[in-house]
Amino acid sequence: MKNTILISLVLSLKLCCFWGCAQKEESTKDKIPGAIDMVETDKRDDTENNDIRKITPKEFVIDMGAGWNLGNAMDTESEDETAWGNPITTKEMIDEIAKKGFKTLRLPVTWRFHMGPAPDYEIEKEWLDKVEKIANYAFDNKMYVIVNIHHDEAWIIPTYEKAPTVKSQLIKVWTQIANRFKTYDDYLIFETLNEPRHEETPEEWDGGTAEGRDAVNQYHQVSVDAIRATGGNNTSRKIMVSTYAASTNSNALSDYIIPNDDENVIVSVHSYSPYLFCLEGTDPTWGTEADKTELTQEFNKIHDKFEKEGRAVVMGEWGSTFSNNPEDRLAHAEFYATACVERGICPVWWDNGNLDEFAIFNRNTLEWTYPEIADAIVNATK
Template structure:
């Protein structure tokens, strides 16, 4: 039986010269078996899963973090309580979500690099006051992370991410922090895997330490759309090697998070398929690291693609359109929900092509089907409200108003 081995890590991070502030976390060298998780007991617990790692050997290594700057100073808006909800219960609580996209995830030096305004508390307040209960906060780290061997994240960047997290927590929102456009170095090949695992473990250790004392309203998503960029299989489910490496990268990320202790021992962690894809080969290959009982499956379903993103079809709503979308949702349900696994549709939306009636029909049926199946669903908003294939925004961040309030209303009502 083929195994996915997570390389043992031995790391020392130097964030300050203060030697009297030392923290040691232990990252296990875990193995996970070939079989994808089949979680059949209520509430998403993996404890009785046949994919049992009890016979696997493990080695423990210390990751030492120096300095107080990595730790959070605490939040006035988060009580640090972990409620012990199952992943299924948790997904139901998340309800209606909105992505603060193309800001902290911009592939450049700061959050305004792609043209969106700087994130403000008033901006997040407006989204929360409209009725959205979950904020997905995509974050790109590679422009704010030092070189090997430490891969130290800029403290100012961690501070800014935490500041925006607190905007959400001040509104009692769930908030998802992820690793987003870091694909250029997260290459899912065996040849690159040792270096990727090392860097991922160090990155997630730093993120996890910063948010360790936050409540379970803060969620981690280990990888966004992990895939081998610019290959023929990039968006079609990947290769066997690629899918295996994505599973291995989830493993090392989850191990690093759990090893930081505190609330991170049971924090909910979203685990994506290859490219977050819903194609059967990608869904079937997903392995939940260690059968961890506090994980949720992360998927992106821009379905149907010609209507939602590609821009080649501006109409939606026929009986065949509805049947196809129903089949997509049922494939997800059969593969994951029927096996007791919580599902988060972390990205979905449709482009503004001056076709509002079609978008409304699609949004209503999509959000209805997701809610009926217990999926949390999160609209991808990139800040662009213009009429083109990139016009995925429903909220105007400059004026802090909902340009497409009718779509927002549909999304919220589906989960009432």
């Protein structure tokens, strides 16, 4: 570059007002439609571009598009993320998910095998590094990422007896996670708990007891408070908060409380409806008018509850298990995803990597086993 006085003056006049936003050429990212700024892949290195956008939670959820769960990988009930048959997560996997058109990656994480004892419950640095590395694979693809506490029900027991200890541990764990991601922009979403419930009780999947629902509300409260207390972008980051067991049971819905009535809390629910088709797999057929009416009623129940409260909703898990019924699964997925979008709900397909169950993507070959289902979900959000 020539270094004359004239050129210096011209450049100074044209560029001085933009000086604070200048970035190294090799670290800049393309902008997504709508002039929404993306930040560097490693967002810990730069805080200036990590502003939280001034959009409502409902606008935010619509922008999340179609979602896909990286299930049964970082959330195994083991120290080994391959314990449930899935390979180590690679950038190539997440690249393929994004290439198909999915805009949100839900990243379930089990923490209990990677933290120390009380009172600090220190999380292993290597485990946090792995979580962040996978998240950055998605951020490289301009995706949203949901990081949560997943299969940790062994210590998150919703009873008054256990509550003081559980709350103390939740505060320590969420403080560490939130601090690690504090400078990330709002494409990073926290989800306080996955399906908080009292395991192996009669009410486990039926909305729980009054005590259980109250304890879960308390657990969400301290988790949200811990995240907000870390400051930075976490003061107004979008946080997903689930009902008891993430259930749409009437008791779970009626006793659900938004912590602090926080305007940036998004409701998280799961619905494998109808159960016999989606989860149990004992009824492999779906698509009659009666089937559609039943599923519509399920969605209306969710919408009627939270629309009047002005709350945005994410369907964090849904899907159908394989029963040698590709046509029925496709019909269900098309109807389900469309019903979500019509009500402003982000649909996030549960993929556990098992091709005999919920998987529609082969993580070993990087091929879509059921591309029609993936396309139906993505196209619904378009």
